[in-house]
Amino acid sequence: MNSLFTPALLLLQGSMLDNMSEGVLRPDLSKFLIIAALLFAVGVAGVLTRRNIIVIFMSIELILNAANLNFIAFSRYLQETGHANAVAGQVFTVFIIVVAAAEAAIGLGLVIALYRNRETIFVDKIDLLKW
Amino acid sequence: MHRYIWLVPLLPLLGAAVNGLLGRRFRFSERLVGSIGVGSVALAFLISLAAVVSYGQNVWPRPYVTSEDGAFSYTWIPGGAVELTQGEAERARAGGAAAARGQGSVLDVEWSYQLDALSSIFMLIITGVGLCIFVFATGYMHGDKGFYRFFAYLGLFMFSMLVLVMGSNFMMMFVGWEGVGLCSYLLIGYYFDRREAGDASRKAFITNRIGDFGFALAVFAVIATFGTTQYTAVFEQASSFPVETMLGATTWGIMSWIALGLFVGACGKSAQIPLYVWLPDAMAGPTPVSALIHAATMVTAGLYMVTRCNVIFQHSQAMMTVVAVVGALTALFAATVGITQNDIKKVLAYSTVSQLGFMFLACGVGAFVVGIFHVMTHAFFKALMFLGAGSVIHAMHHEQDMRRMGGLRKYMPKTYWTFFAGWLAICGVIPFSGFWSKDEILWNAASTEYVSGGWLLWLVATLAATCTAFYMTRLMALTFWGKERFLEVRAGGQADEAHAQAYADGEAAAHTAESPSVGDRPHHGPEERVGAAHALESAALGEPEGVDARGHDIHDRHDPGDAAGHGHHPHGSVLPHESPRSMWVPLAALAVLATVGGLVGISPAFAGGAHVGGKLNIVNWLDPVIWNPATGQFGKHTPAQVSALAARDKQTAGHEAARQEGSHSAPLATRTDDEHVAPVAGGEHAPSGGEHAEAPLPYGGETRFNLAHSVQHLLGDSHAAAEWFFIVVSLLVAGFGIWLGFLFYVWRPHLPELWARRLGPLYRASFNKYWVDELYGALFTRRTMDAARGVYATDSRVIDGAVNGAAWLTRQLSRFTGNADRLVVDGAVNAVAGFVKLLMSPLFRAAQTGLTANYGLAMLLGLVGAVGLFFGPEIWDNLKSVIGNMFAFAF
């Protein structure tokens, strides 16, 4: 039975605990990436599970923001390690924001046109793709 | 007090802003608008009066620039490097200090005001005469819907004009220059629903643009030559430039170019040949505007500028000649046109052009001071006459045709007597103001050393003066004396029927309309345009010439709701009446000025051969502004006097040093007096004639034929006698003109028609203003229109054609690609689809749900697969080891 808990004890006492507390107290690049990944996953889940097309659009914004967070984090990382063009990530983010704004404008225009024609904003009611 | 001159332009601007921005929104009453306008100008006048007095006591003869004193300045256009590219040769020849100033400079344009002998006079004229006109306008514009607008424009105009004359550099002058142009445009087009007013305003604006172009070029040349725009710096540098004389090394150099540009600008603004055409048409504006802008102030801007830049002009003998010749020609030309005009304001307009010609003549012959003197007296009497004409027009229910007036003396005595004073002044009857200045101009033309052929200029000017006396007497006779023709004309006749009908129409339209709009008043047909050539036959009394007059009557009137109670029945109770107090009080004030205003420049001949009165004499007052080519200094001293002054300065300085050592409390003001005022106030020192006789010729060379000198020689070498001779001649000339006027229009009223027939071609030429408008129309206006039409055609055919052709091409291409798409691409896709359908229909049909979420899920699957492809084996290995460990621990 003793041997059964050994990994758990190791987990609690050993270097793994130190690593974890170190990671929490002094978050580095990887923590940003993890947060971004989680945001991304939440956004993806929203896109795939919701029926309301507007909420789907909002989830897409969330996904784009996760990508932005990655870009900015790497930009900072490169800045501090002194490698490559440090602000390229920020420039990219600007373009992503522009594209997001354009996407929102067009998408919401589509939503209005859709609502006017079909009187619904639920994606599962819109299945013209299946002819 | 002179530290506060920056308030002078500011106050009218504030008044204009309040009236213009709030007047309509808050429906200011006429009383409020009037008091804001009049109050701001009155305050400005008081401040400028106090400032000038204090300047005269403390600072004169030095110019006072607010930025140098720290009283008011603002770097308007901060630092720009300027490379001096012009006038290198001149600068090198001027040598020494000027050359050492280097080839580059930093151009800082300040917004600061300059008070000196010249601008002080203009400030007083503008605010003083302006005040009279503002007061008059409160009466004249009574009942007009745009009352607030009118006063806003007037105030803005005052501001611009004050900036023009008070600015301390060329840039500020340019701002004022354009500002008065704009305000002139706005005010001429004040009745913007009238076609002729709109046309006239555009004409004025465009004509002025031509002049402004020259002015702008001159300013650029000034910057390129001197690297600064500040007057004091420019003129100080310019003084050391070599003079460009007809006989000297350089006849036409950079100074001549600058002077030419400046003079083109002056021609535009001051209505000289060939750019005078806008001024007569500008009479389409309300009469106070004509008085303020087109007689008293704005048109004198050119004079101001020429006098301000007299250093530059005097550096170019060629340009001096041009100025004198243009001035003399304009004086005669406009005077002859004025003889035959029937519209009372037109006569005054041509008279203004003619008088401006006199002023330029004075400048051209080197008598800048006298030119300014005439500006001043002219401002008094011409403003008076314009306002008097306004009063007459007001009384005649906006009738402007003199042939429908007559005998008004009985009905409006106050207007008559004030106008009488103005008439005597402009004719040049001693001792009215016009006499003094005009006599000085004629004398200076005859005795000038600046240009050759002064006697010819004198002859032309004397002829113009005769014409002036004649047409002014004609105006008086037709308007105030003789039969009361308005009774006859109104009594009946076809034209009058139409007139009454049109008036009723206009009144009805005005009653129905709420706000001034284009549809408010009837439009003019093209045949009714001002300036259309009138046939000689129409000159007969009451004939269709009335078309024009009727137009005026309908449109240039007050709102029919006029409380004065005279606007209602123009064809019923026709008797004219005296104008209200707000209108005749300014008239009286101006009449007093027109009578005695000339005494500040009383001829030396009347005062023992000297310019008496010290600083109070305009000649002495302006002396420090005028450059003297003989000495290369400012002020008209002979070289001997200059050296004496220098010696005295040195002495004073030594004295000063001694006094400084003794006590440090020596007041600055007294020192100034010692150094400058005393010697120059001793401008009484020498009789001007003596100066002329002894002074070396300003441009060197040999003595040419000089009328004044010849006369002097004939009269036994007595300068005073020569001067008296010319005074008597000018008086005789005025008397002859008046006598002729009486003969034609009072004693023998049939004579005008007879002579008009006898001198048919001449009469027609004068009546049609020598067809200059038609000539310009054919030469320039129509060419411009043709060019515009050509450009439009190019635009619509070539450019639009290219665009439309590109569109057509695109459409054809897209039709082609559309067909290709439908046949080839769609065909291929359909073929593949048919093939797929045939083969694996059930499987794919199940996968295609048509729901976006499902497709998204597939994408996610792909993403997971991608991650798995990279890390899958690793993850799997780790998992295996973990699970293996767990099993190992468990067992």
Added chain:
Amino acid sequence: MVLHGWESVFFWVFALAALVAGLLTVMARNAVHSALFLISALISVAALFVLLGAEFIAGVQILVYVGGVMVLFLFVIMLVNVGAEEREQEELFNRPAQVTAAVCFAALLVFGLFYAINQSAGRFLPDASEEAPAAARGERLRRAETRVSNISEDTQRVGSSLYRYGALPFEIASVLLLVAIVGSVLLARTAKQELAADDVDPLAVSDLSAAGELTPAEIEAAARRAHADDVWEQSKS
């Protein structure tokens, strides 16, 4: 690149806020609530940007997203709000199978990504500034004293980079925005607004009249305009 002290505290606060707000965005029943939670998430991410030293991007994020895009979202929500979800008459999510699959795959993805991040975390390059963080911070203080703020410097660098290396994409982005504007206007037009234009396609008129959406007068007016267009074209050729 390591955050210290209060920075790490703020990092966790905002990271968790972003995650929770994102989750609530996806879960909220009312679309307006969704939008508000999304705003919170975006602001939290903007705060993370600030922690990362990208102040300019944080400002852009708040201005463009929160100030512009989200307002647009709210407008559209108000325009098309059906309210059926709130009244629980309509199902919030897709069919259970789809939801389950989606969540499973998302979790799998997160798992894979975590693994990848953890694997590479050790391989990240050493932090150059970590050797002398105090010096770096001291330098930053000195810079503050010279009144050249970090923000303006950062923004300047982004700007110069944007115009130096990204000029062409920048122009393309502006064209994209223009197209988006025109496109959304076109998309949101109603049939009547469509007909009010002078360049209406005759085919569109016939389609609309066949659908019975137009009064005869409107059809006639549109046909007249279309005809006038033809006449104009003929006169051109």
